[in-house]
Amino acid sequence: MKIGLVQSALEAYRDSHPKKGFMIFQALLASACIIPMGIWRFTIGEYPQGIFDLVLSSVFVLIAYIGSKDHYFHLVSRIFAVTYTIGVVIAIQYTGIIGLFWSYAATVAVFFAARRWEAVLVAFIIYLACTQAVWSLADPQLLFTYSACFMLVTFFCFNFSSRLLADHTRLSQEALQDALTGLGNRRSLDDHINKVANTDDPPSVAYSLIMFDIDHFKLINDTYGHTTGDLVLARLAELIQEQVPPDVKLYRYGGEEFLILTPTALDDATQLAEHLRQQVEQSALIRERHLPITISLGVAQKQPGTDYRSWLKDVDDALYQAKTTGRNRVCTGN
Numbered sequence: 616m617k618i619g620l621v622q623s624a625l626e627a628y629r630d631s632h633p634k635k636g637f638m639i640f641q642a643l644l645a646s647a648c649i650i651p652m653g654i655w656r657f658t659i660g661e662y663p664q665g666i667f668d669l670v671l672s673s674v675f676v677l678i679a680y681i682g683s684k685d686h687y688f689h690l691v692s693r694i695f696a697v698t699y700t701i702g703v704v705i706a707i708q709y710t711g712i713i714g715l716f717w718s719y720a721a722t723v724a725v726f727f728a729a730r731r732w733e734a735v736l737v738a739f740i741i742y743l744a745c746t747q748a749v750w751s752l753a754d755p756q757l758l759f760t761y762s763a764c765f766m767l768v769t770f771f772c773f774n775f776s777s778r779l780l781a782d783h784t785r786l787s788q789e790a791l792q793d794a795l796t797g798l799g800n801r802r803s804l805d806d807h808i809n810k811v812a813n814t815d816d817p818p819s820v821a822y823s824l825i826m827f828d829i830d831h832f833k834l835i836n837d838t839y840g841h842t843t844g845d846l847v848l849a850r851l852a853e854l855i856q857e858q859v860p861p862d863v864k865l866y867r868y869g870g871e872e873f874l875i876l877t878p879t880a881l882d883d884a885t886q887l888a889e890h891l892r893q894q895v896e897q898s899a900l901i902r903e904r905h906l907p908i909t910i911s912l913g914v915a916q917k918q919p920g921t922d923y924r925s926w927l928k929d930v931d932d933a934l935y936q937a938k939t940t941g942r943n944r945v946c947t948g949n
Contacts, residue, residue: 641724642679642695646672664709671702692728696737699724703741707748715761718745719768726772734776738769793867795845796852804866805923808876812923823884824930825875827891827912830942832871835906843901847908850900858894859887874930881916881947888912888945896943911937915948 653668678695699721707714718741725741726734742765746758753761791803799807811822829835829847836844848871855865855873864876877884892912900908913933917926933948940946 639679641727642675645699645720645724646675646679649675667705667709671698674698693733695728696725696734699728700737700741700744704744704748707745712749712752712757715745715749718742718765722765722768723772726776731773731776731780735769735773738765738772742766742769796849796867798852798856798873799864799866801866801869804868804874807864808874808926809923811876812917812921812926821878821880822917823877823879823881823914824917824926825877825884825888825891825912825914826868826872826930826934827875827888827910828870828872828934828938830909830911830938839906843906847900847906851895851908851910854894854898854900855891858891863887872934881914884916885914885945885947888914892943892945909943911942912945913937913948914945 649668649672653665653672656662656665656668675695675698678691678698681691703714703717703721706717721741722738725737728734729737742762745765746762750758791799791806793800808824829851832844832847835847848867852865852867852873855875859865859875859877862878866874866876868874875887877887879887892910895908895910898908900906911934913930913936915926915929915933918929921929929948933946937944937946
């Protein structure tokens with residue numbers, strides 16, 4: 616049981632947003648480091664400091680737990696940054712100059728908890744609070760060295776967090792985007808349409824799926840090569856995107872199959888499908904080879920109580936009917 620809980624926690628950490636995962640890890644690590652110090656202070660008779668350490672450790676554990684909930688993450692991340700800052704300042708009051716070392720950990724932590732410019736502001740507050748706390752105890756050389764090191768740590772943290780955020784954004788987009796066509800991929804499709812299918816909309820709200828594929832696409836690949844086949848897919852995606860309204864979602868379902876999610880009832884979705892069929896038939900996607908391209912399309916409206924798989928089967932059956940009854944046509948399901 617314990618091993619299973621640990622594995623679940625590790626999987627949740629790996630799948631979380633970098634800032635969220637790092638904040639939780641930092642909070643638990645800080646708590647683990649502070650607890651032994653609190654116990655040690657009790658053993659040497661420093662009861663106020665020991666109580667403070669144990670209370671601070673408990674706060675960090677609570678922050679890690681609440682921060683693991685997506686709904687509270689942004690609020691808790693700010694509380695975490697403020698708590699760390701207050702803890703460092705109080706630690707310096709108790710321990711003197713040696714407490715300055717904690718300011719580095721606090722600075723790194725806030726860059727993974729708060730937004731970048733918020734973190735810069737908090738880091739500046741940490742620096743002012745720390746230097747004020749040891750101003751009468753430290754000589755000018757130590758203060759200068761501390762200031763230079765603190766500014767360098769802040770600069771490195773800002774650049775690292777900026778790069779991490781940019782990389783995470785890029786990878787998230789790539790994970791949901793088909794590399795060849797630039798459309799949403801199967802993962803993006805599953806996430807979005809699952810939400811639509813599982814939402815109990817009022818009767819006045821209608822959604823339909825349009826599934827289509829390229830007629831005789833295997834023959835195109837076999838005759839002209841996969842490079843031409845990829846070009847057909849890319850240009851077809853561009854053409855369809857130009858023809859659909861902004862509120863219509865377009866995905867590459869797999870191979871030469873595409874899926875459209877439109878917030879319309881069956882009749883309007885069927886009209887859109889017929890419009891797309893005509894546009895593809897009339898467009899010369901591969902002008903340099905005079906290659907005629909047509910598509911077959913199936914349409915199905917979301918029905919009350921229908922789940923994602925049933926809805927997908929309805930539109931797939933409609934597409935199959937279009938392909939088996941002559942291709943280059945639109946058929947409806949339901």
